[in-house]
Amino acid sequence: MSDSLLITTITLAYLLIVLAVGLRARHGQSSSLEGYVAGGRHMGLLVLFFILGAEIFSAFAFLGAPGWAYSKGAPALYIIAYLALAVIVWWLIAPYISRLGRRHGFLTQAEFLSACYPTRGNLLGLFIGVVSVLAMIPYLTIQIAGAGLLFEAATSGTIPFWLGSLLACGVVAAYVYASGLQGIGWTNLLQGVMMVCVAWFLGLATADQFFGGVGEMFRELQREAPEYLTMPGANGMGWGAFSTAILVSALGCVMWPHIFMKFYSANSERTLKRVFMLYPLYSYLLVPLLIIGFAGVLLLKDRPLDSPDQVLLTLVVEMADFPAWLIGVALSGALAAAMSTAANLAHTSATILVRDVGQHLPALRDMADDKALRLTRYGVVLIALAAYLLALANPGSLVALLLGAYGIVVQLLPMLLGALFWRRASRSGAFAGLAAGAALTLLFQFGVSTPFGWHAGFCGLVVNAAVFIGVSLATSSASSRSPVQALGPQA
Amino acid sequence: MNPQPTLPSRGMLIYFTVCALAMIWPGALVANRIEPLVIGLPFFLFWYVAWVFALFVGLVITYCRDGAQEVDDE
Numbered sequence: 001m002s003d004s005l006l007i008t009t010i011t012l013a014y015l016l017i018v019l020a021v022g023l024r025a026r027h028g029q030s031s032s033l034e035g036y037v038a039g040g041r042h043m044g045l046l047v048l049f050f051i052l053g054a055e056i057f058s059a060f061a062f063l064g065a066p067g068w069a070y071s072k073g074a075p076a077l078y079i080i081a082y083l084a085l086a087v088i089v090w091w092l093i094a095p096y097i098s099r100l101g102r103r104h105g106f107l108t109q110a111e112f113l114s115a116c117y118p119t120r121g122n123l124l125g126l127f128i129g130v131v132s133v134l135a136m137i138p139y140l141t142i143q144i145a146g147a148g149l150l151f152e153a154a155t156s157g158t159i160p161f162w163l164g165s166l167l168a169c170g171v172v173a174a175y176v177y178a179s180g181l182q183g184i185g186w187t188n189l190l191q192g193v194m195m196v197c198v199a200w201f202l203g204l205a206t207a208d209q210f211f212g213g214v215g216e217m218f219r220e221l222q223r224e225a226p227e228y229l230t231m232p233g234a235n236g237m238g239w240g241a242f243s244t245a246i247l248v249s250a251l252g253c254v255m256w257p258h259i260f261m262k263f264y265s266a267n268s269e270r271t272l273k274r275v276f277m278l279y280p281l282y283s284y285l286l287v288p289l290l291i292i293g294f295a296g297v298l299l300l301k302d303r304p305l306d307s308p309d310q311v312l313l314t315l316v317v318e319m320a321d322f323p324a325w326l327i328g329v330a331l332s333g334a335l336a337a338a339m340s341t342a343a344n345l346a347h348t349s350a351t352i353l354v355r356d357v358g359q360h361l362p363a364l365r366d367m368a369d370d371k372a373l374r375l376t377r378y379g380v381v382l383i384a385l386a387a388y389l390l391a392l393a394n395p396g397s398l399v400a401l402l403l404g405a406y407g408i409v410v411q412l413l414p415m416l417l418g419a420l421f422w423r424r425a426s427r428s429g430a431f432a433g434l435a436a437g438a439a440l441t442l443l444f445q446f447g448v449s450t451p452f453g454w455h456a457g458f459c460g461l462v463v464n465a466a467v468f469i470g471v472s473l474a475t476s477s478a479s480s481r482s483p484v485q486a487l488g489p490q491a
Numbered sequence: 492m493n494p495q496p497t498l499p500s501r502g503m504l505i506y507f508t509v510c511a512l513a514m515i516w517p518g519a520l521v522a523n524r525i526e527p528l529v530i531g532l533p534f535f536l537f538w539y540v541a542w543v544f545a546l547f548v549g550l551v552i553t554y555c556r557d558g559a560q561e562v563d564d565e
Binding site: 074077080081084085087088091092095096099213214215218219222226229230231239240242243246247250269270273274276277278280281283284287290 | 495496498499507510511514515516519520523524525528530531532533535536539540542543544546547550551553554557558
């Protein structure tokens with residue numbers, strides 16, 4: 001059997017296993033919308049840990065992160081830092097989300113925020129729903145395109161881009177359609193274990209094969225290109241840009257709807273805290289992947305790559321002397337990262353479309369639970385299909401849409417914190433802050449450059465919080481209860 | 492049921508703030524060098540690995556203290 005055929009066979013076998021595990025999980029769930037979306041709020045420690053791990057580590061972990069180490073060097077450590085620090089924010093917020101979700105029946109982020117800040121006709125809910133979906137569809141498209149690229153590179157073109165991304169997308173849509181969060185949970189467990197093993201093996205084996213060990217590799221890098229090993233890195237990322245990128249990513253991470261909504265699914269607050277306690281260790285997954293990027297600095301010195309994201313594939317598939325079956329397993333691990341995130345994104349987007357956007361259509365108002373469940377499942381298939389077509393078309397504005405829409409979603413953080421912890425938080429303050437923060441973020445993202453090279457979203461958050469506090473203090477009288485406490489014991 | 496979940500103690504919040512400051516400006520300035528290599532990693536990279544572990548330890552302590560105080564509402 002030729003090498004590329006063997007690689008293809010192993011990868012297809014892996015996809016079949018994922019599909020089987022995902023479809024099997026449908027037996028465990030109740031046939032309600034809450035069961036489909038939040039696992040009936042009964043998800044345990046092990047599954048929830050791997051869901052939160054697998055959904056954060058996307059195609060970016062295997063393509064973009066080594067690419068950062070390869071092209072920039074030390075600034076790539078921002079990824080490890082923000083993933084670990086994000087847990088502190090989760091720890092403070094998630095128990096409230098979980099508790100109030102259970103008490104009031106919330107399933108989405110928009111439902112939570114619009115209950116705290118009611119608007120006429122629930123316009124806030126509609127706004128959050130639309131912007132979140134606009135952020136998540138390009139993100140999903142990037143995962144599906146990433147899967148296609150991985151397939152094409154690892155099988156040397158035996159599986160072309162269109163077929164590879166179709167396979168990954170089809171498998172994800174099938175098990176999310178059938179099994180909802182249960183399917184995502186068990187497949188993410190499998191995919192999480194797979195990507196941890198593959199990442200560590202590839203990192204250590206690459207350093208060993210070319211340099212005789214990780215320490216030896218870094219010694220050589222210290223002699224040849226020491227600028228990669230400390231700040232500001234190879235092409236000068238300043239401390240301001242580095243630090244604000246860490247802060248805004250750590251703070252904003254919780255506002256990704258597919259992460260926020262998982263807090264509803266925990267079977268208890270204690271489970272959530274156990275997950276978070278272990279979570280920082282998951283960020284060690286990036287260490288071996290960054291090692292591969294650093295290895296690329298030395299190994300590709302004479303023929304720099306046009307696209308830094310190709311560094312892992314170039315080293316593992318073309319340069320290293322790994323047997324074909326191992327490349328097949330490695331491809332499966334990288335696919336796992338892309339597909340596990342894709343599953344969560346498709347599932348969450350469909351839920352938001354039906355719960356937050358759909359209810360504004362007259363035909364869908366106050367629909368029965370079984371109808372909502374059916375529509376959500378169709379939504380998963382539709383969204384997966386849309387993302388696949390977008391991946392084929394590959395419009396250039398995709399990343400801009402992702403950055404712009406996610407930039408706005410992050411600006412919901414001050415009003416969330418205000419609702420939870422601040423008695424004087426007022427609705428007018430929250431909306432004024434959101435408007436100012438979102439406008440400023442978009443301006444900095446697409447127009448003028450930021451002061452001191454700070455992250456656009458960070459500048460937006462600072463102004464957002466200042467406006468929120470100022471307007472709230474000016475408009476509201478001292479209240480004895482925060483917006484969350486004002487929700488009362490029952491919806 | 493308690494109306495509010497318990498927050499980490501003031502001491503632990505300070506500890507988490509220290510962890511955060513160690514990973515950004517100005518805390519990370521002190522570690523911005525290659526020597527000494529620790530477990531094969533340049534010092535700046537090792538610094539992040541070590542602080543992630545410190546954060547993990549802090550969360551374990553917070554969790555254990557929480558457990559002593561609150562009975563879960565489930």
